[in-house]
Amino acid sequence: MRRDPTSVPSVRPTARLLALALSMPLALAAAAAAAQAGKQPASPGPASSGPTGAAPTSRQPADFAACLERLRPEAAAKGVSLATFDAQTATLMPDMGVVASLDAQPEFVTPIWDYLAALVDDERVADGRAMLAQWAEVLKRVEDEYGVDPATVVAVWGVESNFGRNFGKRPLLESLSTLSCFGRRQSYFRGEFFTTLKIIEEGHVAPERLTGSWAGAFGHTQFMPSTFMRLAVDFDGDGRRDLVDSVPDALASTANFLRRAGWNGAEPWGFEVGLPAGFDASVAGRRNKQPMSDWAARGLRRVDGSALPGGSTPAALLLPAGPSGPAFIVTRNFDALYSYNAAESYALAIAHLSDRLRGGGPFATPWPTDDPGLSRAERRELQTLLIARGYDIGEADGMIGKRTRDALKAEMALLGHESDGRAGQKALAALRR
Numbered sequence: 541m542r543r544d545p546t547s548v549p550s551v552r553p554t555a556r557l558l559a560l561a562l563s564m565p566l567a568l569a570a571a572a573a574a575a576q577a578g579k580q581p582a583s584p585g586p587a588s589s590g591p592t593g594a595a596p597t598s599r600q601p602a603d604f605a606a607c608l609e610r611l612r613p614e615a616a617a618k619g620v621s622l623a624t625f626d627a628q629t630a631t632l633m634p635d636m637g638v639v640a641s642l643d644a645q646p647e648f649v650t651p652i653w654d655y656l657a658a659l660v661d662d663e664r665v666a667d668g669r670a671m672l673a674q675w676a677e678v679l680k681r682v683e684d685e686y687g688v689d690p691a692t693v694v695a696v697w698g699v700e701s702n703f704g705r706n707f708g709k710r711p712l713l714e715s716l717s718t719l720s721c722f723g724r725r726q727s728y729f730r731g732e733f734f735t736t737l738k739i740i741e742e743g744h745v746a747p748e749r750l751t752g753s754w755a756g757a758f759g760h761t762q763f764m765p766s767t768f769m770r771l772a773v774d775f776d777g778d779g780r781r782d783l784v785d786s787v788p789d790a791l792a793s794t795a796n797f798l799r800r801a802g803w804n805g806a807e808p809w810g811f812e813v814g815l816p817a818g819f820d821a822s823v824a825g826r827r828n829k830q831p832m833s834d835w836a837a838r839g840l841r842r843v844d845g846s847a848l849p850g851g852s853t854p855a856a857l858l859l860p861a862g863p864s865g866p867a868f869i870v871t872r873n874f875d876a877l878y879s880y881n882a883a884e885s886y887a888l889a890i891a892h893l894s895d896r897l898r899g900g901g902p903f904a905t906p907w908p909t910d911d912p913g914l915s916r917a918e919r920r921e922l923q924t925l926l927i928a929r930g931y932d933i934g935e936a937d938g939m940i941g942k943r944t945r946d947a948l949k950a951e952m953a954l955l956g957h958e959s960d961g962r963a964g965q966k967a968l969a970a971l972r973r
């Protein structure tokens with residue numbers, strides 16, 4: 541089902557699933573970047589295999605009830621007590637919206653510079669530094685036990701749930717039972733459904749606290765239930781592994797995930813580099829690991845002008861926007877971040893945020909565009925300006941969805957600008973005028 545080069549299971553089934561789950565179109569760039577790199581981003585596959593129908597039909601409640609009846613002995617065989625199964629499914633109703641989400645195709649591919657501009661903005665850096673201070677003692681103990689530094693753990697937290705502010709609102713049992721009975725990949729989601737019941741049965745998280753993305757990722761770390769079972773830890777010592785209401789459990793679980801994915805605390809994730817003139821970019825690619833000293837011999841230097849560390853550490857050259865954009869040398873620690881969500885742009889967002897949390901600045905090399913992306917504050921400003929011009933796009937929440945893009949496209953046309961609805965610096969400047 542999933543080809544994982546690191547052989548470490550991803551937290552979630554796919555970056556695309558997550559992006560859709562969080563209504564976070566910007567995150568689609570992750571999967572898009574993965575696809576461009578020729579990878580199989582752990583995706584459930586194209587929708588062409590035929591949805592079983594996201595539109596409600598009168599038969600659905602009966603079909604759902606019959607399905608639950610079939611799942612009952614299967615759950616018992618997987619170790620879920622019938623008492624738990626019956627209690628937790630008695631009032632369940634299917635949510636066909638999640639089947640629609642499973643089959644949704646990205647309508648808008650987000651450039652990597654838009655993706656990073658929103659995920660690593662000044663606001664998230666400031667919030668992350670506040671979290672580093674607030675949880676310093678816990679983060680120190682997490683580092684002692686798992687060998688993952690505070691900035692890296694907090695960066696994952698910031699990208700996954702905006703430091704616990706965005707868990708997703710869909711009840712897990714509802715989403716996962718629906719996906720167990722309708723649509724593609726039912727057997728995968730049944731496993732997650734049964735595991736969710738076991739999480740409840742073991743008392744780790746109360747059922748009403750188990751909300752998340754439509755695909756079932758939940759809590760501070762947005763683990764899927766199966767990832768929870770494998771890797772979540774009880775760090776505050778209350779006997780429960782609680783990724784929803786215990787920040788210490790969540791931070792330690794993230795570190796445990798990264799350690800199990802091969803994180804080496806003695807190495808950096810990598811760093812930005814400059815390429816010598818005439819460099820042959822065909823050697824780029826995360827999987828093309830060479831000794832660090834080989835990259836130094838090819839003339840690569842860090843962007844501050846200093847030499848690469850040298851030595852035999854396996855390292856790869858990453859060119860997320862081609863040879864004319866920022867270039868990075870990445871170690872196996874980058875692969876550990878990648879395994880969290882199987883997308884290079886996602887791993888780069890976490891890596892870069894961790895550097896910013898340590899006091900580092902923006903990338904030295906600009907993205908190859910004359911129309912850079914917007915921070916979340918700038919996205920909210922753009923939306924506020926559209927609302928002031930009479931567009932009904934809902935709340936100015938910084939999430940650029942279809943309504944914002946449609947409004948932007950219409951307004952840009954009125955102003956005489958070509959626009960496909962992308963919210964970039966040029967569009968914001970035009971609206972400010």
Ligand code: CA
Nearest residue numbers: 774776778780
């Ligand atoms: Ca606990």
